[in-house]
Amino acid sequence: MSRIQNAFKKGKAFIAFITAGDPNLETTEKLVFEMEKSGADIVELGIPFSDPIAEGVVIQEANVRALASGVTVNKIFDMVKRIRAKSQIPLVFLTYINPVLKFGYDAFFKKCKEAGIDGIIIPDLPFEEHAEIPNRHGIDLIPLVAPTSEDRIRKIAAAAEGYLYIVSSLGVTGIRSEIKTDLKSIIDIARETAKVPIAVGFGINTPEQAAQISKIADGIIVGSAIVKIIANVGATPRGCPVGDCDYPVGEYIKKMKEAI
C-alpha cells in the first residue's frame, strides 16, 4: 500500500499545504514535522513560481517570499530527502508545469522517486495535456476537478491517482467565509468512476467548514489559512526565525484535525 493510500485508511485525512522555502527552507522542514505531530496526514509542498496564476494573494506572497530566500528546485529536493530520512508522512508537490519542464520531465520525476515524493499536483496541466509527461516513475498525478467541470468529472476521476482534488469554489486559492458550490453532487458523480479517495480544497479555513465538508469527502485540504499564519509570524520585526511559526501552525492543525 502506498503512503498516500495509507493516509486515508485512518479516517478522514487532513492535508496541509505550505509553500516550500516560505520564509526559508529550514522553517519549511521544521513545519513539516510539526504539522505531522499535530495531526496532518499528508503534506503538500508548493514549489514556488514567479507567476502562480491559480493562487490568491496569500499564496502569491508566499511564492514571492520563497523565491526571495533563494529557493531552487534542487534545494527543495535536498530538503525532501532530509524529511524522508526521518518521516513516512506522504509528501505531495504542488507545482506549475514550467519549472518541471525546465528541469526535464524525466529527471524531475526520477528525482521525486529518489527523494521520496509520493504525488504531484500541477494546476496548469489539465486532463488533455497529461500526455506531456509520459513516464512519471510511479509518482501519483493528482488531478483537479472544478465546479465548472460538469461532464469532465467522470473521466478525470477515472484517471485520478493518489487522490482526487476537488476545487470547492470558482476562483483562485484563498480563505472564503462561505462555500456555496454543490459539492455533494460533484462528489457523487466523481465516486462513480474514482478509484482513489476524494479531498476538497480552496477556501477552507474554519473547523466548522472542515467538519461540514468532511461529512461528504475523504479529506480536506487547507493552504492559505496555514500560509497566513506563517506570514503573520514572519511579519514581526525580527522576521521569522526558524521555529517561530511552529507553535501557532501546530495549534491550528490540531483544531482542524479534531473537527473532521
Add this chain to the structure above:
Amino acid sequence: MANGRFGIHGGQYIPETLMNEIQNLEKAYLHYKNDNDFCAELTKLLNCYAGRPSLLYYAEKMSRDLAGAKIYLKREDLNHTGSHKINNVLGQVLLAKKMGKTRVIAETGAGQHGVACATAAALLNMECEIFMGKEDTERQKLNVYRMELLGAKVNVVTSGTQTLKDAVNETMREWVSRVTDTHYALGSVMGPHPFPMMVRDFQSVISREARAQILEKEGKLPAAVVACVGGGSNAIGAFYHFLPDKSVRLVGCEAAGLGVNTEKHAATIAKGSIGIFHGMKSYFCQNSDGQIAPVHSISAGLDYPGIGPEHAYLHDTGRAQYVPVTDEEAVCAFEYLSRMEGIIPAIESAHAISYAIKIAHGLPKEENIIICLSGRGDKDVAAIARYRGVNLHE
C-alpha cells in the same frame, strides 16, 4: 493531447476551472467563423466603424532617402482607436455576445488593446474591465483615462513586475473567478488554444488586404514584410496570407531593450528557451529554474516574456526570421518617420521601421518592403520626450 498545436508549440495548459469554457469558446468560434450572418456583421463593423480597409501607403520620401527598396506602410494606425487591436476586439466581442456573455475582461500593456476593448464594449453594450500593470498605468496615463471615458473599469495590477505579464496573470485569475457571464478577450496570438488561432484569423485581414494592395500597386509581391513582435498579433496578421509566398521574407522585430547582452530586454526568440506559460508551450525568457524572467522594453506593448506559439513554430521551421531591435534604435526610427513622412508611429511599430531601414539599403529599387505600422504614436510622445531628457508631463 489537446488541440491547437503549431509544431510542438501551443496547447491548452490552463486550470481545470477554465477547460469547459475554453472548449465552448472553440466550438462557438468554429461555428461562427463560417456563419454568413456573423461574417457579414463583423465585416460591416470593420468597414463602417473601424475604417477598413486600411491604406497601403507608399512612403516615397523615405524610399528616396534610403535609396533602396520602395517602402510601403500598412497603415493600421489609421484604424479607429489607433491600432490593429480593433480588428481582433470587434471579432471577439461580437463572438462573446453571440455566446450570451454580458461582460468582457482584458489585459493591456500599452493600453491600445484596453482602449480597443473598451471601445467595442461600449458599442456592443457589454460591461468591460481592463487589467493593467501599475508601471504601465504610469507610463500610459492618458490611455487609462481614455478607457474610463469609454465606460470601462481599469484595475491596476500591483503583483509581480507590474507590467503586461502580470496583467495577463490577473485577468486569468479574474476569469477563473467569474467565467459564466464573462469572456476574456485576449489581446494577442497567445494563451491557450483557440486564442492563437482565433486572434490570428481576426488579424489576418491585414495581410489579406496588403497582399492585394501591393499586387495592384506594384504588380509583384514584396521582398519582405516586417512587423514588430511582442505576443505577435500584428505580425501574424501581416504575415499570414504571405506564408505560402516563399519568396517573401517575413521578419518579426523583438524588443531588445538595452541590448540582448544585458538583463534588460524582451527578446524571446534571441534569448529565451522552450517553456509552458500563460496556457501555451512556446519560447519564454526564463531562468535556469523555470522562473519567468522580468523583461524590459521602452515599449509597454512589447514588454512581454513570451511569444505566440505560431511565431515559435515559424521560427523553428525557418519560414519567418526574428531579429532584436533596441530601445535606442526604435526611438531613432520613431523620430525618423515623424520627420521624414509626417507620421508619428507607435514605439512598438518603430521597432519594425528600424529594421526595415537596415534591410532597405541592400535591396534594389525595383523591390519593395511592407512595414506593418501597427499603431499611431500619440500615446508615446511623452515617454519619448522623457527618454530624450525633455521634461514633459501629460
